[in-house]
Amino acid sequence: AQSVAQPEDQVNVAEGNPLTVKCTYSVSGNPYLFWYVQYPNRGLQFLLKYITGDNLVKGSYGFEAEFNKSQTSFHLKKPSALVSDSALYFCAVRPQGGYSSASKIIFGSGTRLSIRP
Amino acid sequence: SAVISQKPSRDICQRGTSLTIQCQVDSQVTMMFWYRQQPGQSLTLIATANQGSEATYESGFVIDKFPISRPNLTFSTLTVSNMSPEDSSIYLCSVVGQGHPNTEAFFGQGTRLTVV
Incomplete structure (x- = not known):
């Protein structure tokens, strides 16, 4: 079965320190990979995506993610955390394929990021 | 990108009643998706809504x-029928960029439903 795993329910980081939110996936072929952020009482906001090419992709708000095909991982990173980064983060995967299957996104369980001042 | 408006943003409903959630997109899209996010949980896809089918x-x-309606390429509704407290969740409407399956999904702000 196709799945996305976010092994950490919560990540706590001090402001100014680097942060990493982990994501691994189990999908056949070469999937499309995404990160979304959800602030309280808000919908999901797109952060970044990996489609092909350079394994390090840069996104919104200073976030970046590193794709590692051998480890089937797509970890989210930021060099220096801000208190305002505190939110719920979702990793997501869309398997490649026909249009209908390509449109179906599989979400991880989410990781709550807490940045302390 | 697509701008998605959902209504209502939140509601408190009595068990046994029904609530219809509306989703309006600022551009024409082939597929619209409805998700449920139960408290403290991830997103679960409920259904995919195509216009005309x-x-x-x-x-x-x-x-x-x-039940879901999809009367045109910019609008959809999701009804939560005969509600029970277990239906208390955030319901999210989503669309994918047109023409390219590798584009990201866009989400409405969600409807927070509490059933009492």
Whole structure:
């Protein structure tokens, strides 16, 4: 079965320190990979995506993610955390394929990021 | 990108009643998706709504409980029928960029439903 795993329910980081939110996936072929952020009482906001090419992709708000095909991982990173980064983060995967299957996104369980001042 | 408006943003409903959630997109899209996010949980796809045809439901979701309308390429509704407290969740509408399956999904701000 196709799945996305976010092994950490919560990540706590001090402001100014680097942060990493982990994501691994189990999908056949070469999937499309995404990160979304959800602030309280808000919908999901797109952060970044990996489609092909350079394994390090840069996104919104200073976030970046590193794709590692051998480890089937797509970890989210930021060099220096801000208190305002505190939110719920979702990793997501869309398997490649026909249009209908390509449109179906599989979400991880989410990781709550807490940045302390 | 697509701008998605959902209404209502939140509601408190009595058990046994029904609530219809509206989703309006600022551009024409082929597919619209409805998700449920239970408290503290991830997103679960309820169904995919295509214009001019019946919605396609995921395992565990049925049309009688979650009827969906898709009258045109910019609008859809999801009804949560005969509600129980277990239906208390955030319901999210989503669309995918047109023409390219590798584009990201866009989400409405969600409807926070509490059933009492």
